[in-house]
Amino acid sequence: MAALSLTTYSQNQKRQDMIKEKVKTGIPGLDEMLDGGLIPGRPYVVSGTSGTGKSTVAMHFLLEGAQRGENVLYVCVDEPPNEVRANMSQYGWDLDKVYVFDGTMDIMSYDKTPVRDVSTERKVVTAREVSDSIRKTSEKGPVDMSINTLQELLKQEMRNRKYSRVVIDSVTSLRRFYIKTSEEYSTLASFFRVLSDLGVTTLATVHQAEIYKPDAEAHMSRGEIRLHKWFDGRGLVRGVTIEKYRGSSHDQKMRPLKITATGIEVKTEGPKEGSKAAKTKEPEPKAVIEKPSEEKQVALAESAGHPAVAEPPASSPKEEAKPPPPRKDSPPSECIPDEPDPPPPGGEQ
Numbered sequence: 001m002a003a004l005s006l007t008t009y010s011q012n013q014k015r016q017d018m019i020k021e022k023v024k025t026g027i028p029g030l031d032e033m034l035d036g037g038l039i040p041g042r043p044y045v046v047s048g049t050s051g052t053g054k055s056t057v058a059m060h061f062l063l064e065g066a067q068r069g070e071n072v073l074y075v076c077v078d079e080p081p082n083e084v085r086a087n088m089s090q091y092g093w094d095l096d097k098v099y100v101f102d103g104t105m106d107i108m109s110y111d112k113t114p115v116r117d118v119s120t121e122r123k124v125v126t127a128r129e130v131s132d133s134i135r136k137t138s139e140k141g142p143v144d145m146s147i148n149t150l151q152e153l154l155k156q157e158m159r160n161r162k163y164s165r166v167v168i169d170s171v172t173s174l175r176r177f178y179i180k181t182s183e184e185y186s187t188l189a190s191f192f193r194v195l196s197d198l199g200v201t202t203l204a205t206v207h208q209a210e211i212y213k214p215d216a217e218a219h220m221s222r223g224e225i226r227l228h229k230w231f232d233g234r235g236l237v238r239g240v241t242i243e244k245y246r247g248s249s250h251d252q253k254m255r256p257l258k259i260t261a262t263g264i265e266v267k268t269e270g271p272k273e274g275s276k277a278a279k280t281k282e283p284e285p286k287a288v289i290e291k292p293s294e295e296k297q298v299a300l301a302e303s304a305g306h307p308a309v310a311e312p313p314a315s316s317p318k319e320e321a322k323p324p325p326p327r328k329d330s331p332p333s334e335c336i337p338d339e340p341d342p343p344p345p346g347g348e349q
Contacts, residue, residue, distance in 0.1 A: 023201045026064030029266025033251035043195040045218050047206040048227030054205040058167040061203050066097040070164040077103045077173045081130040091263045095127035146178045151194045170205040171217050192220045222246045
């Protein structure tokens, strides 16, 4: 029994140590679903259909690291950096400490011009340095933006500035526009391997079609956070699930998600039994239902068209009828003998 208790204690201590080392997403409810956060140094996927909040969750993740003094990088593939900054400004967030790389596609050119590497033409800057207008395509022609050049750029940036968190928004666009179909899966596997080798915690956004189809990105990642939205009688409803999380326990249920004026909120159940929060939580007050007074009962009856019949007042315990006191010449009740049994048939014995 003692050996079993020691083993249980060791397992619990190991889990607590892992939770302390985990990377917070910046969304408390989501961190609770992830049993404390993300295991550092691994690539993860945030998936969902259009408008589910994938980019917002990703920016939460980066801002959490920036507030902790970490170097964080946002790789824009779907939208130019100036639009991303404008979109995120609605939440009142300060993005000045977030580094940004513009990985959007140039305007196509059909002239026979030499291909130039994107890393020689574009640089990583902070969000504060991003221009308010969209980047112009160079007069020299479009640059070679591919998943291979992005890999080399990330390697170079990790040597110059050690990043702890990186967001790729989105890997879906990388796969569709920058990878040859015949090399799709092998190239993605190589890309995720590079992210793991760099030791950076990565969130890659993945767009899903309305009819779900498993993606290679979700399969190759170490965990998938899936965002949902649908319509019911109340209107638009949002939710979040943890589809997989290698190396850690996680919440198995769908939890409500809201996009508010300050960002993403995920609501989970209250503290578990036995936890410190559960022990210190004050009991919720119970609803008190008061019985209407006699005057109110009469008024209600008259308004309903019924004759007003007042309910007889309930007698209090003090006013209950009491038995008459025993006579002075009679013995106490406990002393009165029982009546004799009737004689048996056939006379007295």
